[in-house]
Amino acid sequence: xxxxxxxxxxxxxxxxxxxxxxxxxxxxxxxxxxxxxxxxxxxxxxxxxxxxxxxxxxxxxxxxxxxxxxxxxxxxxxxxxxxxxxxxxxxxxxxxxxxxxxxxxxxxxxxxxxxxxxxxxxxxxxxxxxxxxxxxxxxxxxxxxxxxxxxxxxxxxxxxxxxxxxxxxxxxxxxxxxxxxxxxxxxxxxxxxxxxxxxxxxxxxxxxxxxxxxxxxxxxxxxxxxxxxxxxxxxxxxxxxxxxxxxxxxxxxxxxxxxxxxxxxxxxxxxxxxxxxxxxxxxxxxxxxxxxxxxxxxxxxxxxxxxxxxxxxxxxxxxxxxxxxxxxxxxxxxxxxxxxxxxxxxxxxxxxxxxxxxxxxxxxxxxxxxxxxxxxxxxxxxxxxxxxxxxxxxxxxxxxxxxxxxxxxxxxxxxxxxx
Ligand SMILES: NC(=O)c1ccc[n+]([C@@H]2O[C@H](COP(=O)([O-])OP(=O)(O)OC[C@H]3O[C@@H](n4cnc5c(N)ncnc54)[C@H](O)[C@@H]3O)[C@@H](O)[C@H]2O)c1
Numbered sequence: 001x002x003x004x005x006x007x008x009x010x011x012x013x014x015x016x017x018x019x020x021x022x023x024x025x026x027x028x029x030x031x032x033x034x035x036x037x038x039x040x041x042x043x044x045x046x047x048x049x050x051x052x053x054x055x056x057x058x059x060x061x062x063x064x065x066x067x068x069x070x071x072x073x074x075x076x077x078x079x080x081x082x083x084x085x086x087x088x089x090x091x092x093x094x095x096x097x098x099x100x101x102x103x104x105x106x107x108x109x110x111x112x113x114x115x116x117x118x119x120x121x122x123x124x125x126x127x128x129x130x131x132x133x134x135x136x137x138x139x140x141x142x143x144x145x146x147x148x149x150x151x152x153x154x155x156x157x158x159x160x161x162x163x164x165x166x167x168x169x170x171x172x173x174x175x176x177x178x179x180x181x182x183x184x185x186x187x188x189x190x191x192x193x194x195x196x197x198x199x200x201x202x203x204x205x206x207x208x209x210x211x212x213x214x215x216x217x218x219x220x221x222x223x224x225x226x227x228x229x230x231x232x233x234x235x236x237x238x239x240x241x242x243x244x245x246x247x248x249x250x251x252x253x254x255x256x257x258x259x260x261x262x263x264x265x266x267x268x269x270x271x272x273x274x275x276x277x278x279x280x281x282x283x284x285x286x287x288x289x290x291x292x293x294x295x296x297x298x299x300x301x302x303x304x305x306x307x308x309x310x311x312x313x314x315x316x317x318x319x320x321x322x323x324x325x326x327x328x329x330x331x332x333x334x335x336x337x338x339x340x341x342x343x344x345x346x347x348x349x350x351x352x353x354x355x356x357x358x359x360x361x362x363x364x365x366x367x368x369x370x371x372x373x374x375x376x377x378x379x380x381x382x383x384x385x386x387x388x389x390x391x392x393x394x395x396x397x398x399x400x401x402x403x404x405x406x407x408x409x410x411x412x413x414x415x416x417x418x419x
Contacts, residue, residue, distance in 0.1 A: 169201025318372025
């Protein structure tokens with residue numbers, strides 16, 4: 001099929017590449033001319049495991065190309081996937097401006113049937129707004145559908161190629177047939193393609209992210225209680241997770257969730273509900289707990305150094321909002337760094353995707369803070385670290401190290417929710 005992905009960010013690039021991989025003829029459209037130029041030259045602007053290989057092959061074999069030209073992109077496509085940003089507005093609701101602006105540009109150029117699919121995370125009712133926008137500029141036949149994306153940065157390619165489920169919010173048979181045919185190759189192992197109305201599809205995405213964010217904040221509150229009560233949150237977590245109704249995923253406490261989705265989607269869900277005079281207390285609280293969780297290590301740092309870290313140098317391991325990505329949008333590490341700097345301490349930060357030299361980072365630091373649990377941080381050379389730090393103290397913001405082991409090595413250890 002001939003497909004255009006509108007917006008070549010994390011979602012558009014992965015979706016476009018994976019659609020090309022299954023034999024479709026794909027154009028990636030973006031307003032960012034520099035990005036389109038880089039992509040056309042074969043350069044990958046983001047770090048996403050496994051993406052470069054697929055991208056290079058499909059580019060070489062001519063199933064994938066990039067443009068800034070709406071004329072070409074609309075002429076080419078039977079289906080257009082909107083993979084555009086939906087950032088928060090001042091009150092936290094999702095800004096659909098980019099989605100509607102792109103829709104307008106598409107509609108103005110339509111000369112026959114096209115299916116416009118919103119892959120962006122959009123509030124309930126946006127598909128109706130997209131339909132209304134198309135009708136302002138075009139009077140022929142067309143389809144609009146909601147197909148929220150569930151990929152996770154860091155495993156985005158794998159998630160796209162082997163989704164747990166595909167959600168299709170459609171209002172007519174033609175849209176359903178086109179979209180389910182496109183997704184058929186990705187669900188051969190039996191994952192369901194769920195057909196629903198667009199409003200339910202739009203809400204499914206927010207409900208899923210709101211629930212996951214709540215799970216994390218719930219465990220972070222349990223971790224706070226553990227600290228006060230002298231319990232170990234990792235033991236509590238393991239004990240809970242053996243209940244099949246609870247499961248083991250997303251129960252890990254830490255210094256809070258970040259990224260371009262959870263913070264913005266939880267706020268947008270709360271705002272969406274307000275429009276229907278509904279106060280979503282649980283998700284609202286999950287977001288509030290998360291905001292304070294991002295700074296949870298600061299009091300520990302202050303108390304370790306006798307009330308002040310002024311003039312100290314703090315080494316931060318991990319800047320990305322989670323491992324296996326270069327994305328630092330709303331990363332908890334950045335919020336913590338801001339607080340540390342406000343205390344007049346210095347920060348040396350390292351991230352596997354940003355820098356290469358650990359020595360530069362640790363040499364002369366007073367303490368090490370683990371902020372993002374990259375795999376390469378799991379088994380470091382502790383002898384070397386001890387030699388590099390002025391005082392051997394580790395603040396483990398993701399509970400990845402064994403406190404007893406580090407204490408045996410004469411480190412002072414601070415975790416989250418641990419005695
Ligand atoms: N990043 C994720 O992990 C993820 C996962 C699921 C869903 N989503 C949702 O998908 C959407 C896109 O997210 P993203 O992370 O890919 O965003 P992104 O910021 O990485 O990419 C968006 C791209 O759209 C381009 N763009 C902006 N306006 C345009 C226009 N009018 N025409 C053409 N291109 C335009 C930008 O230049 C940019 O390249 C958001 O709604 C997000 O919530 C993201």
